[in-house]
Amino acid sequence: MFETVKQQGEDIEKLKEAHGDLAKGQIALMEWKKDMDKWRHESDTNYHDLKTTILTENKETRSFFQSIMDKQWDLIKSTTGMQHELKKADTDIKKVDSEIKRDNWAKAWDFMKTLFAAGGIVYLIFEAFILQ
Secondary structure (H helix, E strand, C coil): CHHHHHHHHHHHHHHHHHHHHHHHHHHHHHHHHHHHHHHHHHHHHHHHHHHHHHHHHHHHHHHHHHHHHHHHHHHHHHHHHHHHHHHHHHHHHHHHHHHHHHHHHHHHHHHHHHHHHHHHHHHHHHHHHHHC
């Protein structure tokens, strides 16, 4: 019986050692889990910060390019308006030019009529003096 008790005592000691080893492994595993949770939390925080930074930069970049595009459209509109005004001015100049030419021809025609009419009167007077 003494042998059995001695054997059971040795078994109990072995179980205590195994239990101690398991407890140490469990503690190491819990510390590793804490480290992993800390690392995951830091990664999530860094990801959130990076995401916020990217979104902020993207918003600022879009705002910057939108203001540039607005200015370009204003420039295009003003240039198109200037071209329209230039075409209108060119058309007005052509109208005035054609009116001046028409007036010059009208004046020349009036002068020629006056000249021919005066020449006819001079001819009649000249003929009246010669025939008498």
